[in-house]
Amino acid sequence: MPAGDQAAPDPAAGPTNLVAAVLTSAEFDLFARLGRERRVVAGEVLFRRGDPGTTMYVVASGEVELDFGDDLLAKRLGPCEFFGELGLLIGDHARSADATVTMDGALLELSNSEFERLVDRDPGLVSYFLRRAIMRVVANEQGLIRRLRRRNHDLQAALDHLHATTTQLNQTEEMVRTDDLTGLYNRRGLNLHLQESRAIGMPEALGLILVDCDRFKQVNDDHGHLVGDRVLQSVASILRAVSGPDDIACRLGGDEFCLLVTAASRDEVMRFAEYIVRTARQLMELSEDHHSAPTICPLSVGAALVDPQLDWNDWYALADGALYRAKRLGGGRVEWQEPAAATA
Numbered sequence: 001m002p003a004g005d006q007a008a009p010d011p012a013a014g015p016t017n018l019v020a021a022v023l024t025s026a027e028f029d030l031f032a033r034l035g036r037e038r039r040v041v042a043g044e045v046l047f048r049r050g051d052p053g054t055t056m057y058v059v060a061s062g063e064v065e066l067d068f069g070d071d072l073l074a075k076r077l078g079p080c081e082f083f084g085e086l087g088l089l090i091g092d093h094a095r096s097a098d099a100t101v102t103m104d105g106a107l108l109e110l111s112n113s114e115f116e117r118l119v120d121r122d123p124g125l126v127s128y129f130l131r132r133a134i135m136r137v138v139a140n141e142q143g144l145i146r147r148l149r150r151r152n153h154d155l156q157a158a159l160d161h162l163h164a165t166t167t168q169l170n171q172t173e174e175m176v177r178t179d180d181l182t183g184l185y186n187r188r189g190l191n192l193h194l195q196e197s198r199a200i201g202m203p204e205a206l207g208l209i210l211v212d213c214d215r216f217k218q219v220n221d222d223h224g225h226l227v228g229d230r231v232l233q234s235v236a237s238i239l240r241a242v243s244g245p246d247d248i249a250c251r252l253g254g255d256e257f258c259l260l261v262t263a264a265s266r267d268e269v270m271r272f273a274e275y276i277v278r279t280a281r282q283l284m285e286l287s288e289d290h291h292s293a294p295t296i297c298p299l300s301v302g303a304a305l306v307d308p309q310l311d312w313n314d315w316y317a318l319a320d321g322a323l324y325r326a327k328r329l330g331g332g333r334v335e336w337q338e339p340a341a342a343t344a
């Protein structure tokens with residue numbers, strides 16, 4: 001029988017060999033006597049994963065590759081190594097790998113009838129072989145469980161990492177959208193918000209309220225930049241207090257702010273606008289008694305109903321017309337702008 005020039009493994013080899021798919025030389029001799037020899041050539045497919053199988057094979061010479069699919073390592077089997085034994089032992093077992101000849105040679109093929117004769121011929125040897133076959137299945141199973149556990153662990157770590165990255169990205173995005181000093185949206189945040197709103201559908205009616213501090217430069221000049229900062233923060237607090245969950249308060253830059261509110265009528269928008277101017281005035285009156293640094297300043301406000309279908313520049317031009325008038329009239333007041341008057 002062409003077992004090749006390679007020596008069969010020593011039957012007295014230690015327990016580490018127990019789970020290897022290698023026949024001892026005594027086993028190989030016995031299998032060779034009763035198995036059918038089959039010549040094979042490289043590229044020949046012996047069976048595919050999922051095929052039902054009832055035979056086992058021993059490589060006499062040449063080489064066979066077992067490919068278990070997924071990301072499991074393919075195995076190459078040489079002389080005296082066996083495979084497909086579960087097909088023989090269980091009967092009609094679905095093959096768990098593709099078996100392809102990778103080097104010309106010969107195989108011993110054993111089906112149930114040959115195996116029964118093998119048992120009759122040398123029950124002791126066959127029982128030793130069976131014990132090893134079972135241990136091999138158990139070892140493979142344990143290896144698989146270990147691999148799955150490791151993969152699960154890796155997957156969990158990858159998910160944790162992804163979660164941390166997403167949180168970080170959200171925080172970064174939040175920072176990019178927000179004005180450092182006041183915590184309101186900045187101009188970029190407002191633009192992004194408007195883009196998102198346009199994508200999901202704008203509210204049907206919107207009011208734009210432009211807010212500008214009066215003589216703010218004087219606050220900086222008289223009391224310093226930090227006092228000026230605190231005044232800007234107070235204006236932001238007023239806007240935050242007045243805006244509902246669907247309204248957008250934004251610091252457009254410097255001492256200019258805006259509030260975009262969902263409102264359907266002039267009265268509704270004016271209520272917001274007048275509240276803002278009035279609150280600033282009342283806060284000023286409260287602090288007028290003591291001669292400490294100001295915490296707020298008078299505010300000029302321009303208000304208008306805007307067409308949600310038009311863009312920001314159109315809205316701004318409209319409300320800015322009113323703001324300009326409020327400034328010209330001395331500040332600390334609200335001016336309203338009708339759309340028709342703006343285009344006239």
Ligand SMILES: Nc1nc2c(ncn2[C@@H]2O[C@H](COP(=O)(O)OP(=O)(O)OP(=O)(O)O)[C@@H](O)[C@H]2O)c(=O)[nH]1
Pocket residue numbers: 181212213214215216217218220224225226227228229232253254255327
């Ligand atoms: N403290 C402080 N000042 C700022 C900040 N950003 C801009 N400014 C100042 O705000 C001032 C705005 O000046 P102006 O545009 O002349 O406005 P104003 O003095 O209120 O004049 P009117 O609007 O005509 O009443 C400038 O002096 C800027 O330096 C800021 O973040 N903090």
